[in-house]
């Protein structure tokens with residue numbers, strides 16, 4: 567057995583991933599870790615040595631290196647994703663408060679994303695919702711806002727990241743939501759529950775690693791298209807420079823801008839084509 571990984575963005579996520587790798591590997595197996603000097607790959611050797619035992623550098627090129635660590639002892643227990651969680655509170659315009667906790671690796675770890683904040687102004691003005699889908703939920707703030715506003719609504723929050731999934735589960739617990747009503751799903755948007763939903767909210771990604779990818783929105787728009795109830799509304803927030811009008815107009819009959827500021831546009835789409 568062998569595990570290969572690249573350096574994750576945050577130190578907390580790195581710490582969790584290394585402990586998880588040590589837990590998953592049998593004694594004598596190897597972890598291969600690649601990273602750039604500016605990501606801290608050099609100082610990682612010390613951490614790896616403490617966790618695994620022996621460490622060697624097998625390749626160095628253009629400030630990047632590959633480290634191989636061999637697990638010299640028995641596998642340690644499973645680390646908790648929530649060991650390094652960051653707690654924060656978000657106050658809604660109604661004055662109600664939402665408690666959030668993000669596990670390392672969750673998008674916008676420990677804070678409210680600017681795009682989500684722009685979206686919240688529109689989400690807080692939704693007048694009715696009975697079945698809600700939050701696609702790419704992250705810490706679950708958008709879905710949680712609707713769960714709070716509409717205590718009878720069923721809310722599904724979907725994310726393919728294990729960190730986000732753990733964060734959504736914490737959000738449900740911290741706010742005292744009934745987990746059979748406000749449900750976390752570890753799934754890709756294409757595998758989300760089938761609905762149909764009268765309200766779908768999403769803040770889709772447009773980066774894959776460090777690179778922009780404007781086609782990521784297609785998977786989200788397709789998922790929303792096949793899950794939106796007749797008469798239902800999709801709300802999608804994106805940076806203004808991302809031209810998502812075509813992606814939405816090709817799938818929905820009525821598309822307009824619910825709100826925009828200097829950085830973000832909140833799109834509203836209805837009527838599946």
Ligand SMILES: C[S@@+](CC[C@H](N)C(=O)[O-])C[C@H]1O[C@@H](n2cnc3c(N)ncnc32)[C@H](O)[C@@H]1O
Pocket residue numbers: 672673674679681682701702703704705706707708724725726727730753754755756768769770771772785
């Ligand atoms: C821009 S973040 C938005 C998070 C959160 N909704 C917010 O507004 O703060 C996009 C989220 O989508 C998730 N994601 C990206 N691609 C996905 C996919 N194919 N299926 C499910 N989730 C995905 C990421 O893990 C990330 O949490």
